[in-house]
Amino acid sequence: MTTAHTTHGAAALPTVYLDHGATSWPKPVEVVSAVHDALTLYGGNPGRGAYRLAMATTRLIHESRRDIASFLGVPDARDLLFQPGCTEALNLVLRGLLSPGDRVVACSMEHNAVSRPLHALAALGVEVVIIDADDTGTVDADEVEQAVAAAATRAIVCQQASNLTGAIQPVADLADVAHAHGALMLVDGAQAGGHLDIDLATLGADAWACSGHKGLLGPQGVGVLYLAPACNPEPLVLGGTGGGTSESADPPSVRPDRYEAGTPNTPGIAGLGAAARYLSVHAAEHRVDERQLTRRFHEGVIEIGGFRVLGPEPDRARVPVLSVVHESIDADRLAFSLDRRFGVAARAGLHCAPWAHRTVGTLETGALRFGIGYGNTAADIDFALGALRTLAEEAL
C-alpha cells in the first residue's frame, strides 16, 4: 500500500501500485535524495566549464556512468551512453545503423519504440522481416536463424522481455545467430533492466537500450544505451558536447560525447546512478520477491476463473508483468473499476505494443496488465486479487 490519492469524484483510497511495467513507483529514498541534491547542490553544467561547481556536476555524471556501467556489466563505461529514454536510444540504434537496402530481422513482440522506427525505415527501403513468436510471446531462435540465413542481414532486433506477456527472449542465442551470420544483435532491454541479471560483457548484444525509470528504479526522462566498441551508429542529434573540437562542424568521434549532444539530464542521471548503487546491493533480493509475488498473483488469477492469463505458465521464468483478459468484462472497465473502487493501479489497452497483441490474439480486445516491482508486498497482491474476484463475481 502506498500514499492515498484522490481522483475527481472518487473517494480517497490508498494506491496499490501495480503498473511497474510502465514505470516504477515509488523510488528508493536514495534516488529521491540524489535528485534533490542534484537540483540543490550541483548547479553547474556538466562538462561545460572547469570551475568548481561545474566540475562537481561533471564528476556526478561521471560517477553515475561508472556505477550504472558496473551494475550492467559494461567493461568500459565510455560505451554506456545517457539518452533521454529507451525510445530515443532505440531510434538512435535503428535509424543510425540501418540504411536503404539493408535487411533486418525482428521479433513479432516488439514495442512501438522498435516497430515504428522499423515501419519508417521500411518506407525508405529497409527490408524488415518479422518472425512470429509463439502464443506465450516467446520467439524461437531456430526460426530466427532460418530467416537470417535466407539473405544477407544487417541486424537482428529483439526485446529482451515482453512488456505484454513477460516472456523472456533467448537473446544470448539470438546474438550467437546474428554473429554467426555477420549481423548485429540489437536489444530492447526496457522490461529487463533491474528485473533480470544483466551482464552486457557476456550477453552478446551489440546494442542494448533500457529505460531508466522502470526496473532500474531511476527517474523518468533518462535512459541508457550500451554500444559494443565496434557498433557505431550515426548520431541522430548533433550539437554542443562541452568537450573539445567545438570548432569542428562534425560531432566528436569519441564516446560518450559522440552520442550525447546537448546538456544532459543531470537530476535524472544522478537519480539513476543512485538507483544503480541501490540495486547493486538489493537487486537479487528484489528479484526473488518479484518472482514469488508474480507467481502468487498468476496462480490467484487462475483460481478466480474467467480470466485468460497471457504468457508463460506460472512455473516458467518471466519478468514481473502479468496481463489478463476476462471472458466478459472489457479490460478498460476492469482497470477503471480497480482504480475507482479499490485504488488498484493497473494498465489496460494495447500497451504501445500492437504487434505483441496481434501475436497473442488480443489486438481486438486489449488486455489488463499488472506490473509488479519495487515496494510491492504479498498484501498488495492479495488485495488486488480480492478486487479482481469481486469484479468477476459481479459480472456473473
Added chain:
Amino acid sequence: MSRATRPFVVLGFSSTHDALDAETLLGDLGLDVIPMPAPKAVGSLCGIALRIEPSDEVRAVRYLDGAGIVLAARADIEDI
C-alpha cells in the same frame, strides 16, 4: 606589481570522460592534480584539462598509458 609564477604541465584529453578518469587515477596516485579550462596551448581538445607538477609528468603519463587513457596533448604553462 605582478605575482610570481612558476611552471606547470597541462594534460589534454579527447573527452571529458577521459579527463575525469585521469583526474581520479592521478589523484589516487597521490599527485597534485587540478582541473582547469583547456588552454589554447593544448589545442582544440577537451574543455577540461589537468594541471600537474612538471616533476610528476613522466610518472603520470606512464600511469595513464597503463590504464588505457590516451593523452591527446600536453603543454607547458606558467601559473601562480
